[in-house]
Amino acid sequence: MLGLRLGLAEGEERVEPPSTASDAIKHVEAVLGRVLDTRMREARATDPVFARDVAGRVAAFVRHGGKRLRTAFTWCGWRAAGGSGDAAAVLDLGAALELLQACALVQDDVMDGSPLRRGAPALHVDLARMHRAAGMSGSPESFATSAAVLAGDLALVWADDLLTETALGSPYGSRLHDEWRAMREEMVAGQYRDIHAQATGSSGVDEVLATAVLKSALYTVARPLTLGASLAGADEHTMEALRSAGRCAGLAFQLRDDLLGAFGDPAATGKPAGDDLSSHKLTYLLTVALGLARADGDEEAAAVLAAGGAARQEHTVECVRAALERTGARAVVESRIAELAVDGLRHFARTDAAPAVRREFAATVQRASGLAGCHIGEVA
Numbered sequence: 057m058l059g060l061r062l063g064l065a066e067g068e069e070r071v072e073p074p075s076t077a078s079d080a081i082k083h084v085e086a087v088l089g090r091v092l093d094t095r096m097r098e099a100r101a102t103d104p105v106f107a108r109d110v111a112g113r114v115a116a117f118v119r120h121g122g123k124r125l126r127t128a129f130t131w132c133g134w135r136a137a138g139g140s141g142d143a144a145a146v147l148d149l150g151a152a153l154e155l156l157q158a159c160a161l162v163q164d165d166v167m168d169g170s171p172l173r174r175g176a177p178a179l180h181v182d183l184a185r186m187h188r189a190a191g192m193s194g195s196p197e198s199f200a201t202s203a204a205v206l207a208g209d210l211a212l213v214w215a216d217d218l219l220t221e222t223a224l225g226s227p228y229g230s231r232l233h234d235e236w237r238a239m240r241e242e243m244v245a246g247q248y249r250d251i252h253a254q255a256t257g258s259s260g261v262d263e264v265l266a267t268a269v270l271k272s273a274l275y276t277v278a279r280p281l282t283l284g285a286s287l288a289g290a291d292e293h294t295m296e297a298l299r300s301a302g303r304c305a306g307l308a309f310q311l312r313d314d315l316l317g318a319f320g321d322p323a324a325t326g327k328p329a330g331d332d333l334s335s336h337k338l339t340y341l342l343t344v345a346l347g348l349a350r351a352d353g354d355e356e357a358a359a360v361l362a363a364g365g366a367a368r369q370e371h372t373v374e375c376v377r378a379a380l381e382r383t384g385a386r387a388v389v390e391s392r393i394a395e396l397a398v399d400g401l402r403h404f405a406r407t408d409a410a411p412a413v414r415r416e417f418a419a420t421v422q423r424a425s426g427l428a429g430c431h432i433g434e435v436a
Contacts, residue, residue: 129420132284149284167251180200246269253267268307272310277303277305282302293406294408305425397421
């Protein structure tokens with residue numbers, strides 16, 4: 057064993073359950089710190105160069121943070137299913153999800169060619185800089201791509217190890233593992249659908265929604281909810297309600313991400329704005345805009361929105377943004393986000409969650425969907 061059991065050093069006392077999702081996030085930061093310290097000691101014992109260049113970068117990336125939404129939704133699912141008492145397992149589960157998120161982001165940035173993540177150079181960009189600074193031979197980009205893929209794999213290994221430890225220590229370990237296994241496959245399927253759509257030039261609403269559900273809605277909200285609920289031995293009624301709540305809230309999250317990708321402020325989001333537009337990446341926002349432009353006979357907007365490849369380079373990102381605004385697509389997506397968020401809360405209310413837990417879920421959905429101040433929690 058690794059000297060850790062459910063994220064706790066041997067001999068430590070029982071972990072009291074966090075009273076809010078925000079408290080759960082704070083606790084998970086501490087768990088991640090202990091887990092990463094242990095993993096770095098092991099990495100140095102395995103090989104110092106690997107530890108410095110790869111493991112160290114993965115650990116630093118995880119420590120650098122993020123919204124920790126998956127941790128918050130895991131806590132909500134656990135509490136909705138009656139979770140109480142020792143919280144070590146649910147906190148470890150949250151930490152495992154944050155490690156898995158690191159894997160997804162590192163490899164997603166490689167596939168998308170994104171230069172920034174969390175306000176800093178993406179991991180593959182940093183590795184290319186290291187290659188140049190050290191005067192290594194060969195292509196810095198090729199080296200960096202290969203090393204970043206390995207870094208993502210390492211984060212996945214760390215996540216799987218922590219999940220396995222958690223499952224082995226839980227009476228519901230088999231159910232937990234089944235949920236985790238399904239989530240990993242959905243992630244891969246969603247990412248493939250994403251690159252497949254770009255390669256084939258697909259622009260259908262069904263295609264974009266299928267990709268969004270697999271790549272984001274399930275992985276960000278639905279599975280964290282049901283993973284947390286599994287740890288509490290949830291019944292099928294509760295699991296079904298959480299799956300429905302997660303799909304709706306997860307789609308709201310993804311549609312907000314689409315809007316931020318087109319109109320967001322990089323200083324606030326920590327990643328470039330306009331990359332999806334310049335690359336003609338398939339999003340619900342772009343699909344809706346193109347449909348509206350064609351329906352209204354706006355040939356100029358349709359030409360800008362439908363252009364791909366070399367033709368797209370003739371249009372600035374500002375031209376595409378203007379077309380999105382003119383067609384009314386931005387407003388349509390904003391409205392859809394609010395509808396999905398409300399639907400998510402209604403499904404969550406079908407569980408036996410206490411009012412305080414429902415309020416926490418509403419607040420987390422508001423944060424994830426960018427609807428803070430809209431009082432969507434009133435429906436709960």
